[in-house]
Each structure stands twice: as structure tokens, then as C-alpha cells.
Amino acid sequence: MFRPGKMITEVLQSLFKKPATSSYPFVKKPMPKNFRGKLMFHPDKCIGCKMCMRDCPSGAITIRPVGEKKFEAEIDLAKCIYCAQCVDSCPKKALEATPEFELAQLDHKKLKVVFSAPAGNDVKTEP
Secondary structure (H helix, E strand, C coil): CCCHHHHHHHHHHHHCCCCCCCCCCCCCCCCCCCCCCCEEECCCCCCCCCHHHHHCCCCCEEEEEEECCEEEEEEECCCCCCCCHHHHHCCCCCEEECCCCCCCCCCHHHHEEEEECCCCCCCEEEC
16 A cells, blocks of 8 residues: 655655765775774884794785895785784784775785885885
């Protein structure tokens, strides 16, 4: 049975409700405190134990020595499942999970990030 009064009441109620969705690309909400996004490597803290490599379930991290007590990390964001197991297992906290999550790329080569330890104290990131 068709009841037009019921439909008009529903339409008028929805006109004055707040929208249930957000305008995401234009208004970005902050991520929660323990959000597991893109990984960040701090080469000055790394001791080269490679615990992060051993604990990574997807094999997304490679730690290579570049000098005496200096190491670089290559993180393959295409393989990473963002579980942050490597962050938890690092004894010196050389890895951290950032709130950055917009990582989509058309070029697969841009998904390999190399964090290298330069000669000075500066940390350089190469996409």
C-alpha cells in the first residue's frame, strides 16, 4: 500500500540532518595516535642488527651497511602490509610509523624508498 504522507515526512527529516559522509579530499581528519602508516627510518639510531628484516612478514625491508657503523634501509611500500612489526622489534627505535597513508603511485619504482646515512648528520630520503 502506498502512503505518501510517510514518504514526505522522511524527506523533510533528511533535509535537516547532518550529512553522514565527510568531504575527505578537501577536509582531512587527523589520524589516531597509534596509526600505522608509511615507515620512517632513522639511520643515526640503527645498529645494524637486522631484527626488522627478520620480523617483517612480507620481506619489505632491506638493511645494508654503507660504512663503518652506518646503515641504509630500503623499504618497498608495495610489499609492506603496514603491520608495524618492524617498529616494535627494533631495539634502538630506528624505525617509526608515520601517520602518512596517501601512498598510491602509478609508477612501481616510486614505491621503493631508500633512507641513506650520508657522510654528515643530515638524513636524506630518496624516492
